[in-house]
Amino acid sequence: MSGPLINKFVVVGIGLIGGSLATGLKQRGACREVIGISRTPQSCADAISHGVVDRAYTSLREVASELGKGDIIFIAVPTLAVTAVLKEIQEVIDPAVTLTDGASVKGSVQKAAESVFGKVPAQFILGHPIAGSEKSGVTAANPNLYEHHRVILTPLENSSPEHLQQVTAMWQAVGAEVLSMSVEEHDQVLGATSHLPHVIAYSLVDTLAQDIGNPNIFRYAAGGFRDFTRIASSDPVMWHDIMRANKAAILASMDLFIDNLSRLRASIEHEDSEQLLRVFSRAKEARDDFTQMLAQRAVHKRLN
Amino acid sequence: MSGPLINKFVVVGIGLIGGSLATGLKQRGACREVIGISRTPQSCADAISHGVVDRAYTSLREVASELGKGDIIFIAVPTLAVTAVLKEIQEVIDPAVTLTDGASVKGSVQKAAESVFGKVPAQFILGHPIAGSEKSGVTAANPNLYEHHRVILTPLENSSPEHLQQVTAMWQAVGAEVLSMSVEEHDQVLGATSHLPHVIAYSLVDTLAQDIGNPNIFRYAAGGFRDFTRIASSDPVMWHDIMRANKAAILASMDLFIDNLSRLRASIEHEDSEQLLRVFSRAKEARDDFTQMLAQRAVHKRLN
Structure with a gap:
């Protein structure tokens, strides 16, 4: 060398x-x-x-x-x-x-x-x-x-x-x-898996702090809420920049998410049990598959 | 005794x-x-x-x-x-x-x-x-x-x-x-701090799995995404029941959240930097205050 x-x-x-x-x-x-x-x-x-x-x-x-x-x-x-x-x-x-x-x-x-x-x-x-x-x-x-x-x-x-x-x-x-990967695929993938979750986390915390109208609301939130909103403690300037820089991909994934959530809202309103169970079950399956993949990747790394 | x-x-x-x-x-x-x-x-x-x-x-x-x-x-x-x-x-x-x-x-x-x-x-x-x-x-x-x-x-x-x-x-x-607390306050507080985050997590994972149209999307998600979506691995039947049982409070907090997110979407679309920074900063502040309260509570418990 x-x-x-x-x-x-x-x-x-x-x-x-x-x-x-x-x-x-x-x-x-x-x-x-x-x-x-x-x-x-x-x-x-x-x-x-x-x-x-x-x-x-x-x-x-x-x-x-x-x-x-x-x-x-x-x-x-x-x-x-x-x-x-x-x-x-x-x-x-x-x-x-x-x-x-x-x-x-x-x-x-x-x-x-x-x-x-x-x-x-x-x-x-x-x-x-x-x-x-x-x-x-x-x-x-x-x-x-x-x-x-x-x-x-x-x-x-x-x-x-x-x-x-x-x-x-x-x-x-x-x-x-x-x-x-290509620049376009990168920005679409990160828009969906990282930028979208950050917007959602900021918006959820802001909804509770500003819109719910119960000043004690955070007193009764638990550790699960802390984990879910961890990314809302990220640097606001950095995330402002990302929103500007990846605007098109973020807006596209926000639209897909708002549509999905609105459909879920309708299923709750109409007490459509079949649809609620279908969405919750396939989301759980997708998320369990994802964590299994992460775990296998970690094992693979330790072995190599 | x-x-x-x-x-x-x-x-x-x-x-x-x-x-x-x-x-x-x-x-x-x-x-x-x-x-x-x-x-x-x-x-x-x-x-x-x-x-x-x-x-x-x-x-x-x-x-x-x-x-x-x-x-x-x-x-x-x-x-x-x-x-x-x-x-x-x-x-x-x-x-x-x-x-x-x-x-x-x-x-x-x-x-x-x-x-x-x-x-x-x-x-x-x-x-x-x-x-x-x-x-x-x-x-x-x-x-x-x-x-x-x-x-x-x-x-x-x-x-x-x-x-x-x-x-x-x-x-x-x-x-x-x-x-x-009263039954009504309990159901409103839990609707906002627990039930709403669960609906959001299920919907986000489902959006990525069903709607984004990129079969590899989860391959590039990282640990932050795993933490953010942990609650989407919860029991679908239990959460179906909760959606039915607390329908009114959940719909009300979903509406507040969808409104908040839609306003944030408009700020991104119109590149309203001032508004984006305001929302991200006050959300970060609320979330930091919340975690500080949890930490103080833990210390208080160890001392008593």
């Missing part, structure tokens, strides 16, 4: 997602050096004092001249801030540097790259780690966050195989399983 | 709720004997072999003559089966025996008792333990299920203070905190 997988790993935006990948690569010796970029000097200082990065700067320009082949820039800023980062990259970063990102919506990143570069550059491999937490910020950074988690890459026709291989190896180095 | 709190504890319906209370009282020495009643002989045999009850019968009639003051009958059958049990009680059980139940909806039990007895008898204290699991059946019975959980009793004007005191002491003996 000729040394670590990655030479310099540069993380732009040192929050939970970026900080966890940085400290994960560092602890596993998968990169020679970790450089953090954050607009606020306090975040830079925090990232250094928490041992998440080796050096930190408030602008990518300060390290641009030292980056080349074998280095990776990971864009981990809120979705709607990606365009500004890409503009800076377009101006100062060498096309030999590998670029990737962790944004929850891929269509909006593709559009941002097209608006800045004309087309998505071959060096830029769009990606999304399916991991997270309702916690946020560099203090929540966890070197094992991605272990046994999936990362979806959405390479394009002109993506460079070398850069794709480098990004794949980077995620595998922190224990993630790497999958590939 | 003159011996255990309860003489004979009779549990009608030996599933998770009834079995857990039976084995909890037994293990704590809070009753002299536990008798199980189940219509199916196999359930009787299972309850005995799992050590959940001392004796078991397929009909309450077989033990009626031996029950009197100091004994408790706990009705733990599915909500819509309560009427049949009450009819048997009305025919063969002494008015000195304490009666209580664990059904999730109290208005329907009150109506059932009124239809059988004319009015709810003074010996019958309606109750509901706010505890459960997506598992069910006697094999899931857990003697510590109710520890640190709340039990809501809904006594009526003519309820007997002695029977109320006996039921309160019974729940405290297994570590539960006993609260009191």
Whole structure:
């Protein structure tokens, strides 16, 4: 072996997602050096004092001249801030540097790259780690966050195989399983399995807090309610950005859900026992199959 | 002390709720004997072999003559089966025996008792333990299920203070905190904090399984989705019964939720950032306050 997988790993935006990948690569010796970029000097200082990065700067320009082949820039800023980062990259970063990102919506990143570069550059491999937490910020950074988690890459026709291989190896180095699909399928799948549940959780908590008209309502809620609404404690700004960035897919899945729920409402109103039992039973079956699949996947990982 | 709190504890319906209370009282020495009643002989045999009850019968009639003051009958059958049990009680059980139940909806039990007895008898204290699991059946019975959980009793004007005191002491003996409220408030509160989330979880899983049109959709869902939909693995028959029994309150809270979600949908469609951030932020705040209250309650319990 000729040394670590990655030479310099540069993380732009040192929050939970970026900080966890940085400290994960560092602890596993998968990169020679970790450089953090954050607009606020306090975040830079925090990232250094928490041992998440080796050096930190408030602008990518300060390290641009030292980056080349074998280095990776990971864009981990809120979705709607990606365009500004890409503009800076377009101006100062060498096309030999590998670029990737962790944004929850891929269509909006593709559009941002097209608006800045004309087309998505071959060096830029769009990606999304399916991991997270309702916690946020560099203090929540966890070197094992991605272990046994999936990362979806959405390479394009002109993506460079070398850069794709480098990004794949980077995620595998922190224990993630790497999958590939189209930008469109990614945004539809995540719209339904992640973005829709978040909107529902926010709306349910808001309904109880604002609309029910019983100020004691939460006093009698139990642990099941806490688990069900955990994702409503997620960062509002991040989720606002996702709603804007994946608007079409989210609206489409919200419409399907509101239709389904309205049909269920009619079955309750008309005391249609047969239909209620049919829906509850097939939902339970689908959900039990899903958890069995997750369990088998975990066993498979322990055996391999 | 003159011996255990309860003489004979009779549990009608030996599933998770009834079995857990039976084995909890037994293990704590809070009753002299536990008798199980189940219509199916196999359930009787299972309850005995799992050590959940001392004796078991397929009909309450077989033990009626031996029950009197100091004994408790706990009705733990599915909500819509309560009427049949009450009819048997009305025919063969002494008015000195304490009666209580664990059904999730109290208005329907009150109506059932009124239809059988004319009015709810003074010996019958309606109750509901706010505890459960997506598992069910006697094999899931857990003697510590109710520890640190709340039990809501809904006594009526003519309820007997002695029977109320006996039921309160019974729940405290297994570590539960006993609260009191009206039947109407109970059903509204539970409709919003428990029944509504269950309908939503069933409907969300069903939307993904039936309506999205992507057979691989669950392959890419993550642990967050598993936690969010855990309650969709609950027993379909039990939840069908609850939908029937608490129909009015559930429909009312579904309407409030569908309205709230539809307003959120409009904010997403019109990219109303201010409104999205306002809703997400106040939902996060309400949910964070709620979990802080649960945490303080847990600390308070450890200190006392």
